[in-house]
Amino acid sequence: MKKFLSKSKIQKHIQCKKQLWLSENSPVLSENNDISEIIMSQGNEFGSLIKINYKNSYEVKEKETSKAIKETNSLIDKIILQQKDAVIFEAAFMYLDVIVRVDILEYCAKLRKWNITEVKSGNIFKKTDIIKENLLYDAAIQYFVVNNHSIEINDIFLGYPNSEFILKKEGLYNDLLSKELISDKVKKINSGVRITINDAFENINNDDEPKISIGSHCNKPHSCEFIQYCSKAKLFEDEVIDTPVWYLGGSPTVKIVKSLMDKGYRDLSKVPDELLKTSIHSKMKEVSKTKKNFIDLKLINFLKNEPWPRYFLDYETISSPYPLFIDTTPGGRIPFQFSIHKWEEYDKKPIAYDYVHDNSSNPQNILGKKIGQIITEKEFGIYTWHGRSVEAPITKKLLEFTKDPKLYNQLKIIIEKMMKGDLLPYFKNSFYMFGQKNWSVKSIADNLLDHNPYSNLNIKGGAEAMDIYHQFRKKDCLDKEKKKQDLIDYCAVDTSVMIDIWKTLIK
Numbered sequence: 001m002k003k004f005l006s007k008s009k010i011q012k013h014i015q016c017k018k019q020l021w022l023s024e025n026s027p028v029l030s031e032n033n034d035i036s037e038i039i040m041s042q043g044n045e046f047g048s049l050i051k052i053n054y055k056n057s058y059e060v061k062e063k064e065t066s067k068a069i070k071e072t073n074s075l076i077d078k079i080i081l082q083q084k085d086a087v088i089f090e091a092a093f094m095y096l097d098v099i100v101r102v103d104i105l106e107y108c109a110k111l112r113k114w115n116i117t118e119v120k121s122g123n124i125f126k127k128t129d130i131i132k133e134n135l136l137y138d139a140a141i142q143y144f145v146v147n148n149h150s151i152e153i154n155d156i157f158l159g160y161p162n163s164e165f166i167l168k169k170e171g172l173y174n175d176l177l178s179k180e181l182i183s184d185k186v187k188k189i190n191s192g193v194r195i196t197i198n199d200a201f202e203n204i205n206n207d208d209e210p211k212i213s214i215g216s217h218c219n220k221p222h223s224c225e226f227i228q229y230c231s232k233a234k235l236f237e238d239e240v241i242d243t244p245v246w247y248l249g250g251s252p253t254v255k256i257v258k259s260l261m262d263k264g265y266r267d268l269s270k271v272p273d274e275l276l277k278t279s280i281h282s283k284m285k286e287v288s289k290t291k292k293n294f295i296d297l298k299l300i301n302f303l304k305n306e307p308w309p310r311y312f313l314d315y316e317t318i319s320s321p322y323p324l325f326i327d328t329t330p331g332g333r334i335p336f337q338f339s340i341h342k343w344e345e346y347d348k349k350p351i352a353y354d355y356v357h358d359n360s361s362n363p364q365n366i367l368g369k370k371i372g373q374i375i376t377e378k379e380f381g382i383y384t385w386h387g388r389s390v391e392a393p394i395t396k397k398l399l400e401f402t403k404d405p406k407l408y409n410q411l412k413i414i415i416e417k418m419m420k421g422d423l424l425p426y427f428k429n430s431f432y433m434f435g436q437k438n439w440s441v442k443s444i445a446d447n448l449l450d451h452n453p454y455s456n457l458n459i460k461g462g463a464e465a466m467d468i469y470h471q472f473r474k475k476d477c478l479d480k481e482k483k484k485q486d487l488i489d490y491c492a493v494d495t496s497v498m499i500d501i502w503k504t505l506i507k
Contacts, residue, residue, distance in 0.1 A: 004065075005098045005200055007141045011134060013200040015224070016217055018210040021203055022226045030225040034463035041467075043121035046161065046321040047103065050119065050177040051089060054104075059089040065099055068092035076151060079107050095145040098197055102142055104159065113154035116142055117179060121321035123331070124160045124180065131158065131182065134221045137193075140186045144193040156183045161330035167323035170360045176322055176330070213262075218253050227252060231261065243268040243288035247437055248281055256281070280429060287434050295505065296430030303502055306421075310343040311375055311382040312350075313418075314494035315394050316465050316487065324473070325362045335394050336363050336469055339491035340374055343499055346506075350499055354488045358473070368398035372407045375414055382414055383498055385441045387422035423498060431505075445497050448504055453497055459490040 003024065013020040022029055051057060058075050062068040072091045079086040084107075091105040104117035118139040126132045139156055147153050162178040203210065214231045218224045228234055231252030235241060245268050249257040256277060265271050269288040276282050283294045316337040321330050328334065340353040353374050357363035375382065384391040395415050402408045428439045433447040446452045459465050465487060472483040 017203050018212040024204040029229045046121040049173045054087040057087040093145050095148045100142045100145045113152045115155045117157040117159045119159040140189050156186045161321045241267045291434050293433045299430035306381045312341045312495040312498045339495045341495040364401045368402045372410045382417045383421040387418040392418040453493045458486045
């Protein structure tokens with residue numbers, strides 16, 4: 001069967017030859033990535049919104065390559081004949097068995113030439129004025145293919161979200177797109193594209209899988225979907241391991257994990273003590289061998305002596321290449337929901353509070369006020385699972401939308417106590433159970449509690465919650481109330497489970 005290359009396939013080859021070879025010859029070995037799918041979906045929506053910036057436009061909607069190319073050629077002939085400025089979205093071209101779809105192909109009637117715009121839904125700069133190399137190469141592949149057809153290319157651009165664009169009216173996205181002229185940069189690397197294409201075809205037609213070890217390239221510029229297969233960081237059939245060494249880090253590319261696996265270690269119980277660099281890693285090995293859980297008395301004393309009432313808070317956030325709310329800009333992390341559980345006494349049932357933002361206004365205008373109405377005391381404890389890196393910065397941002405001096409001061413107290421009440425560092429240094437994969441609240445709940453409260457939820461993770469909220473806020477959303485309840489249930493477990501863990505450890 002004849003094989004073809006695309007822009008994304010060539011980029012896989014550039015990142016790692018093994019990645020492209022596996023995607024072509026053993027795609028079943030790949031791992032699904034929910035975040036990648038959401039980013040792709042948001043990118044498609046961004047692409048749709050920017051079309052309103054162009055007049056006299058056409059779109060090639062045909063998916064089958066040969067038909068799409070035929071439709072593109074017909075549109076090009078039509079536009080040239082009209083002698084008017086015009087735009088084709090998703091124009092299809094093929095050269096040397098490389099297929100590209102050009103995001104924006106723009107005809108300049110006065111020049112009788114065409115501009116290419118490769119649209120990206122994220123930041124295109126790695127520094128203030130330095131464009132990411134992989135994005136330049138994306139555009140170079142398109143230029144190489146299109147330039148070998150009977151149309152003349154004038155300029156090449158990278159399109160990206162305009163960081164200064166502020167949504168003033170729902171659905172009004174004019175001027176959302178910024179463009180960076182990259183013609184000279186692309187033409188400088190154009191001569192090497194043919195060599196890369198030839199090398200990529202040689203790769204996918206090779207019978208043997210490339211022998212490439214995992215490393216930093218596995219996550220740059222994108223996280224590879226074959227990393228688990230390449231790292232062997234999963235149990236083989238009939239393999240029995242007390243504690244896999246990959247539990248030491250969040251990814252097989254983490255230095256300690258890669259180092260041990262390169263030396264042939266898979267079972268933490270068998271790793272020599274001198275190869276373990278931290279005290280918690282040594283404790284994990286001890287737990288692996290003895291099957292006795294490690295709970296430092298410092299953690300128990302902390303949990304016993306914290307002040308009442310005790311509040312437990314969690315946000316759900318959303319990020320998008322186009323503004324979702326009035327008076328917001330593209331990108332950024334905006335909280336759209338919170339859950340708070342108030343625990344007043346040890347044997348008293350906690351009180352649950354929740355909020356899901358349900359209109360086009362900026363949720364940051366109201367979240368601080370609502371939280372301040374719930375947490376009113378001067379003396380209290382407030383606890384999260386990532387407070388120092390997530391909840392505290394998000395709450396600090398709410399200060400910008402808070403004009404009431406009393407509320408402002410209360411939020412500052414809340415932020416200060418969030419920094420102190422981040423439970424993750426306490427657990428990461430003082431707690432480990434046999435079978436615990438990591439220090440996420442889900443993993444600890446799964447190992448510690450008699451029943452994991454996450455098991456019965458309709459929403460299984462933060463990425464899915466973000467996707468459900470995207471659906472929920474659309475005017476034509478089906479099952480709107482059910483989606484809202486699913487969001488409430490998911491976020492509420494993130495706070496109530498901290499109380500369950502707290503109580504279980506004290507017992």
